[in-house]
Amino acid sequence: MMDGHEVTVVDNFFTGRKRNVEHWIGHENFELINHDVVEPLYIEVDQIYHLASPASPPNYMYNPIKTLKTNTIGTLNMLGLAKRVGARLLLASTSEVYGDPEVHPQNEDYWGHVNPIGPRACYDEGKRVAETMCYAYMKQEGVEVRVARIFNTFGPRMHMNDGRVVSNFILQALQGEPLTVYGSGSQTRAFQYVSDLVNGLVALMNSNVSSPVNLGNPEEHTILEFARLIKHLVGSGGEINFLSEAQDDPQRRKPDIRKAKLLLGWEPVVPLEEGLNKTIHYFRKELEYQANNQYIPKPKPARIKKSRMRHS
Numbered sequence: 001m002m003d004g005h006e007v008t009v010v011d012n013f014f015t016g017r018k019r020n021v022e023h024w025i026g027h028e029n030f031e032l033i034n035h036d037v038v039e040p041l042y043i044e045v046d047q048i049y050h051l052a053s054p055a056s057p058p059n060y061m062y063n064p065i066k067t068l069k070t071n072t073i074g075t076l077n078m079l080g081l082a083k084r085v086g087a088r089l090l091l092a093s094t095s096e097v098y099g100d101p102e103v104h105p106q107n108e109d110y111w112g113h114v115n116p117i118g119p120r121a122c123y124d125e126g127k128r129v130a131e132t133m134c135y136a137y138m139k140q141e142g143v144e145v146r147v148a149r150i151f152n153t154f155g156p157r158m159h160m161n162d163g164r165v166v167s168n169f170i171l172q173a174l175q176g177e178p179l180t181v182y183g184s185g186s187q188t189r190a191f192q193y194v195s196d197l198v199n200g201l202v203a204l205m206n207s208n209v210s211s212p213v214n215l216g217n218p219e220e221h222t223i224l225e226f227a228r229l230i231k232h233l234v235g236s237g238g239e240i241n242f243l244s245e246a247q248d249d250p251q252r253r254k255p256d257i258r259k260a261k262l263l264l265g266w267e268p269v270v271p272l273e274e275g276l277n278k279t280i281h282y283f284r285k286e287l288e289y290q291a292n293n294q295y296i297p298k299p300k301p302a303r304i305k306k307s308r309m310r311h312s
Ligand SMILES: O=c1ccn([C@@H]2O[C@H](COP(=O)(O)OP(=O)(O)O[C@H]3OC[C@@H](O)[C@H](O)[C@H]3O)[C@@H](O)[C@H]2O)c(=O)[nH]1
Pocket: 055, 056, 057, 093, 094, 095, 096, 150, 151, 152, 153, 163, 164, 165, 166, 168, 169, 180, 181, 182, 183, 187, 189, 223, 246, 249, 250
């Protein structure tokens, strides 16, 4: 928008919130549509960032059929729109297409290790078929596609109830609650700050790279190290609570980003601690906001029917 593009945001608000974009409402280049991509959409656009789908495991597992519909029918609808108006489509795919990987770090040539009937399948298989659909439309219909395989990402404006590890740990630490580590905490992840991802998505969209590209920060940590780091940054004395391991939880994950560096000239620039501090600041404010804005319904005064005045 700041570059002069007109942006239409399409959201069904299943996991998104109007508050996340309210500061743009009224801007001449901004439009917000309440719409679910499972239904066809008829608008005129040049580029489509197809970001729809819950991305947090508890959210996407909450209604697996809806997650599947969003990633399949929703993707077909967006590809159909791209075909009709001649737009380029960027699919937000995921590191989850690599499943519980047997190759480390994961590069784009790895085909993955995915359980097709496990609890994560609605999302990881959904995204895998979404990629397949993109390349079918590219080959058969000549639609221009871009596929970003997004690794763990965090930042301000995540939902308080998102359920992913970064927001869980920060909120727990801020509220003096124990941090919930699933399993032993020896599983690893590499976390990327949201602004790095946005820059990567824009660079990919405007590049000539049609094959999948990993976007993530390769700095890898165990979840236990990560819990300790967040406790330290928040300054919380809370303990760490070990809960049972999540089923099919990928054990090691770290992106190989050589392709993005070489072809897009992109790499993450925000250090982990800086990103975490910004996110901690955000959630601190959110907790304050929540405390000051609890909705307490007021009792309604009894409605007294006004009788019509009769003039004689
Ligand atoms: O409270 C928690 C939450 C999560 N975890 C663990 O932390 C790790 C990361 O879990 P998250 O739920 O944040 O995210 P995952 O890495 O499992 O999945 C993510 O992968 C990449 C993206 O496509 C998605 O954002 C999401 O599916 C997992 O090992 C999980 O078991 C905890 O130990 N405690």
